[in-house]
Amino acid sequence: xxxxxxxxxxxxxxxxxxxxxxxxxxxxxxxxxxxxxxxxxxxxxxxxxxxxxxxxxxxxxxxxxxxxxxxxxxxxxxxxxxxxxxxxxxxxxxxxxxxxxxxxxxxxxxxxxxxxxxxxxxxxxxxxxxxxxxxxxxxxxxxxxxxxxxxxxxxxxxxxxxxxxxxxxxxxxxxxxxxxxxxxxxxxxxxxxxxxxxxxxxxxxxxxxxxxxxxxxxxxxxxxxxxxxxxxxxxxxxxxxxxxxxxxxxxxxxxxxxxxxxxxxxxxxxxxxxxxxxxxxxxxxxxxxxxxxxxxxxxxxxxxxxxxxxxxxxxxxxxxxxxxxxxxxxxxxxxxxxxxxxxxxxxxxxxxxxxxxxxxxxxxxxxxxxxxxxxxxxxxxxxxxxxxxxxxxxxxxxxxxxxxxxxxxxxxxxxxxxxxxxxxxxxxxxxxxxxxxxxxxxxxxxxxxxxxxxxxxxxxxxxxxxxxxxxxxxxxxxxxxxxxxxxxxxxxxxxxxxxxxxxxxxxxxxxxxxxxxxxxxxxxxxxxxxxxxxxxxxxxxxxxxxxxxxxxxxxxxxxxxxxxxxxxxxxxxxxxxxxxxxxxxxxxxxxxxxxxxxxxxxxxxxxxxxxxxxxxxxxxxxxxxxxxxxxxxxxxxxxxxxxxxxxxxxxxxxxxxxxxxxxxxxxxxxxxxxxxxxxxxxxxxxxxxxxxxxxx
Numbered sequence: 001x002x003x004x005x006x007x008x009x010x011x012x013x014x015x016x017x018x019x020x021x022x023x024x025x026x027x028x029x030x031x032x033x034x035x036x037x038x039x040x041x042x043x044x045x046x047x048x049x050x051x052x053x054x055x056x057x058x059x060x061x062x063x064x065x066x067x068x069x070x071x072x073x074x075x076x077x078x079x080x081x082x083x084x085x086x087x088x089x090x091x092x093x094x095x096x097x098x099x100x101x102x103x104x105x106x107x108x109x110x111x112x113x114x115x116x117x118x119x120x121x122x123x124x125x126x127x128x129x130x131x132x133x134x135x136x137x138x139x140x141x142x143x144x145x146x147x148x149x150x151x152x153x154x155x156x157x158x159x160x161x162x163x164x165x166x167x168x169x170x171x172x173x174x175x176x177x178x179x180x181x182x183x184x185x186x187x188x189x190x191x192x193x194x195x196x197x198x199x200x201x202x203x204x205x206x207x208x209x210x211x212x213x214x215x216x217x218x219x220x221x222x223x224x225x226x227x228x229x230x231x232x233x234x235x236x237x238x239x240x241x242x243x244x245x246x247x248x249x250x251x252x253x254x255x256x257x258x259x260x261x262x263x264x265x266x267x268x269x270x271x272x273x274x275x276x277x278x279x280x281x282x283x284x285x286x287x288x289x290x291x292x293x294x295x296x297x298x299x300x301x302x303x304x305x306x307x308x309x310x311x312x313x314x315x316x317x318x319x320x321x322x323x324x325x326x327x328x329x330x331x332x333x334x335x336x337x338x339x340x341x342x343x344x345x346x347x348x349x350x351x352x353x354x355x356x357x358x359x360x361x362x363x364x365x366x367x368x369x370x371x372x373x374x375x376x377x378x379x380x381x382x383x384x385x386x387x388x389x390x391x392x393x394x395x396x397x398x399x400x401x402x403x404x405x406x407x408x409x410x411x412x413x414x415x416x417x418x419x420x421x422x423x424x425x426x427x428x429x430x431x432x433x434x435x436x437x438x439x440x441x442x443x444x445x446x447x448x449x450x451x452x453x454x455x456x457x458x459x460x461x462x463x464x465x466x467x468x469x470x471x472x473x474x475x476x477x478x479x480x481x482x483x484x485x486x487x488x489x490x491x492x493x494x495x496x497x498x499x500x501x502x503x504x505x506x507x508x509x510x511x512x513x514x515x516x517x518x519x520x521x522x523x524x525x526x527x528x529x530x531x532x533x534x535x536x537x538x539x540x541x542x543x544x545x546x547x548x549x550x551x552x553x554x555x556x557x558x559x560x561x562x563x564x565x566x567x568x569x570x571x572x573x574x575x576x577x578x579x580x581x582x583x584x585x586x587x588x589x590x591x592x593x594x595x596x597x598x599x600x601x602x603x604x605x606x607x608x609x610x611x612x613x614x615x616x617x618x619x620x621x622x623x624x625x626x627x628x629x630x631x632x633x634x635x636x637x638x639x640x641x642x643x644x645x646x647x648x649x650x651x652x653x654x655x656x657x658x659x660x661x662x663x664x665x666x667x668x669x670x671x672x673x674x675x676x677x678x679x680x681x682x683x684x685x686x687x688x689x690x691x692x693x694x695x696x
Contacts (some may be wrong), residue, residue, distance in 0.1 A: 080105040090211060115199065284367045291369065294318050298366075298639070303655040311609045313616045313657035315602060318639065319369035321346070321649040323362060328355065331643025333385045334632040339392040341636045342366040343373070346649055349381025349400060351629075356381055356400055361407065363395075364649065374409055386446065388435045396446045396458075398430030404448050404458060404465070417465045419458070424467035426450035431495045437504060449494040449509060455519070471524045473511060498542050498551070508551060508565075510538025516553060518565060531568055533561060540582050546590035546677035554580040560595050562607075564685070571688060572611065576603060582630040588638075588659060590677035591684065596628035596642055604658050607684055616658055620650055 083105050088097040117124045288295055298318055306313060326348055333347030348360040359381035363374040380401040388394040393409040402425045405415035419425040428451035435446045444460040453473040459466045473492035493512040500506040505521040506528075514534035517527045534555035544550040550571075554560045556579040561570040578597045586592035591607040600623075604616040621628065621644055630643040638654045 078105060080107050082107075092214075095214075113202070280368075283371075287368050287370050291319070298637075298653060301653070306655050306657040309657075311606075311615055311657055311660070313604065313655040315604070315616060315618050315620060315640075315652040315654065315658075317620065318651040318653055319366070321364045321369055321372075321651070323360075323372055323375075323647065326360060326362075326647035328357065329360065329381070329647045330645040331629050331647060331649060332359075332381070332383050334630045334641055334643055334649070335385055335387050336632055336635055336641075337387050337392050338389045338635060340365075341634060343392075344632070344641060345385055345387055345395055346372075346643065347382035347385045347397065348647055349383050351645075353400075359399065361385065361395070361397060363409070366651070369651075374412070376407055376413060376415075378405075383429055384432050386433050386435050388444070391444070394435075394444065396433045396435060398433045398448055398450075400429045402426035402428055402430060402450060402452070404430055404433060404446075406446075406460065406465075417460055417463075419465050419467065423465050424456065424469075426452050426454060426456070428452040428493070432497050434497070434499055436499060447497070447499070447507075449497045451493040451495070451512070453491040453493060455494065455497065455509060457521075470521060471509075471519055473509065473517065475513065495537050496539065496541050500548070501543050501545060502548050508541050508543070510541040510553060512537040514538060514555065514557070516541055516563075529565070529568070531563065533563075533570075534559065539580065542583065542585060544590055544681070545585050545587055546674050547681040550590075550681060552583055552585065552593060554583040554595060556580065560593075562593075571685070572607070574603075574605070574614075581628055584631050584633055584640075586633050586659075587635050588633075589661075590681045592659070594631055594633070594640060596631045598627040600624070600626055600628060602628070602631065602640070602642060602652070604654070606658065606660070608680055609660070611684070616655075620652060 083103050085103065087100045087103065089100055090096075091098045117127070297316060301316065303314055303316065328350065329348040330351055331346055332349040332351070333345075335345045337343040337345070343363060343365050346362045346364065348362065350356055350359075359378040361374075361376040361378065361382055362372040364372050378397070378399060380399040380403065382397055383400055384398040386396050388396075395407045395409065397405045397407060397415070399405065404419045404425070406417040408416045426448070430448050430450045433446055433448045435444070438444055439459065446458050447455065447470070448458065449455050455470045455473070457468040457470050459468070473494050474490045475492045492515070494509050495512055496510040498508055507519055507521070509517045509519055510533070511517070514532070514536055516531040516533045516538060518529040518531075520528055533553050534557050536555050536557040539554050539556060541553045542551060544552070549564050549566055550562065551565060552560065552562050558575055558578055558580065560574045560576065560580055560583055562572040563570050574595075576595065576597050578599045581596045581598060583593060583595040586594070589606070589608075593605050593607075595603045595605075597603065600619040600621045602616070602618055602620050603614040605614045609615060620642055623646075627645045628642055629645055632641050634640065638659050640652050640654065642650045642652065644650070
């Protein structure tokens with residue numbers, strides 16, 4: 001065995017250390033200290049290994065040899081126990097939700113991106129070289145030390161030489177890694193300059209996804225024969241021919257721009273009409289769903305408490321029709337449409353003649369109480385209106401400035417006909433308008449009454465209104481001729497009128513003096529009869545719907561009076577304690593009537609049950625200062641609409657006691673329909689005439 005010289009080995013190690021520290025100067029004293037410390041550590045380790053012994057803790061579990069030899073296998077998996085196992089995704093291919101088998105089990109507990117580098121790594125060395133941190137060693141001192149070391153050391157064995165060569169190969173002073181850059185770092189300025197860099201925090205990436213519901217699909221199937229296909233092609237050809245004709249007519253015009261605009265407007269108009277109808281239906285559906293409880297009450301609710309308070313009844317509030325743009329306007333007229341029983345018109349104006357701004361004509365439907373179906377604005381306040389009984393799209397309107405106008409609901413937004421000073425307009429406000437039967441030439445006719453004492457007939461001929469004065473009202477019963485100054489004191493101002501339901505030429509006119517004149521179209525030189533009805537202006541006069549002799553009137557003198565036109569004195573007089581705004585007969589009974597007063601109350605009478613007091617006397621508006629102005633019965637449904645001076649319209653349902661029918665006696669055949677209503681009123685009149693005969 002070869003004997004190694006420890007001193008030579010130590011010197012060899014020293015030499016290798018010198019080669020390793022070629023770039024820096026290492027003192028000899030430090031090398032010797034390190035060798036001594038290494039020897040001490042080795043000796044201490046030998047002593048500890050000799051003293052090592054097995055120590056058992058006091059509370060160690062005592063196991064048998066079989067238990068010690070038993071092998072317990074535990075399998076470690078990378079599955080995350082908290083990862084969800086029931087994730088499903090929609091498969092568009094199979095059109096259903098499928099569970100996903102791939103689940104991400106990776107759980108990251110802590111992540112920190114740092115900028116520190118290990119000092120012995122290649123990247124750290126490159127940074128030191130780039131920043132010029134490795135200084136060049138002094139060549140003279142290193143050379144002298146190496147010569148002394150080589151002089152002291154004799155020839156070393158081959159193994160030590162190999163170690164030295166390996167160390168030299170690992171870190172040679174002339175290698176590229178340990179070679180310092182010859183180029184010195186440029187000094188940017190005369191002050192101390194330090195280059196610093198910072199990195200902002202990277203935001204964590206998040207994956208977001210959303211999924212929409214697939215569109216609904218409807219399977220449609222139909223059978224078509226050859227005739228249906230042929231008819232469809234014919235309709236398409238007719239449409240194409242019409243469009244070609246329109247294009248030809250537009251090409252004949254001068255301006256190309258006007259042609260394009262016209263074609264665009266026509267196509268847009270057709271599209272808008274389709275969209276408008278669909279949106280209107282959708283709006284009605286939404287409103288009916290929102291107000292479903294009121295609609296259910298309107299159709300099915302009957303007040304059960306009527307059984308315990310017979311014969312009195314109540315009014316159930318339903319919808320309130322309000323339009324936000326109506327300000328400082330009162331409801332001046334109400335009229336139901338005879339063809340579409342859910343549609344009614346509302347006239348808006350002002351009874352305060354010192355504040356006249358303008359008016360509006362609104363048409364509401366019970367299918368959409370939230371917003372009016374038609375809206376027309378007028379320059380002057382609307383005081384009266386009437387819907388044509390056969391042609392439901394024609395609405396006649398009387399204005400505060402004396403004009404009368406006709407609106408066509410199919411053509412918006414301006415009136416189709418309107419009177420002017422040249423065509424005989426009234427000089428004072430128009431208080432009432434009424435449609436009548438067409439003339440022999442099938443021209444539409446309506447009548448109007450005004451404070452200028454004229455009752456005028458208006459005929460719709462092509463694009464103009466032709467007027468004819470029917471009668472001029474006077475105080476003493478004679479007819480005044482012309483508007484001369486000497487005859488002004490003789491003029492009587494009309495406030496309301498109504499035509500007989502069966503006799504076409506007969507009509508009644510109420511005046512500001514409180515008188516009611518019975519007049520005829522064919523005999524216009526004098527009144528047929530004059531009734532001293534009220535002490536204040538007559539606000540309304542209306543014929544009974546069933547009985548040909550009965551009419552009713554109301555006034556601001558607090559009274560409602562029922563008349564027989566063959567008798568000059570009233571049959572019934574009701575004092576309601578405050579000014580009466582309007583009165584109306586019911587369309588289902590000849591003895592039921594309703595009136596509104598300025599103290600927010602609606603009074604409902606049934607003369608067949610109680611001739612002296614109303615069956616219902618109920619306030620229908622919450623605000624105390626509100627005044628009721630007009631009332632109208634629906635032609636079919638058991639509801640009434642009431643207008644007030646704030647521009648709102650309230651609908652009310654009559655309880656069963658207010659629309660009772662008389663009980664028929666056993667064994668007696670009673671007439672039905674209108675004959676029964678006439679017989680009911682005749683029976684009431686006979687009871688009134690019996691006391692008179694007894695006194696005679």
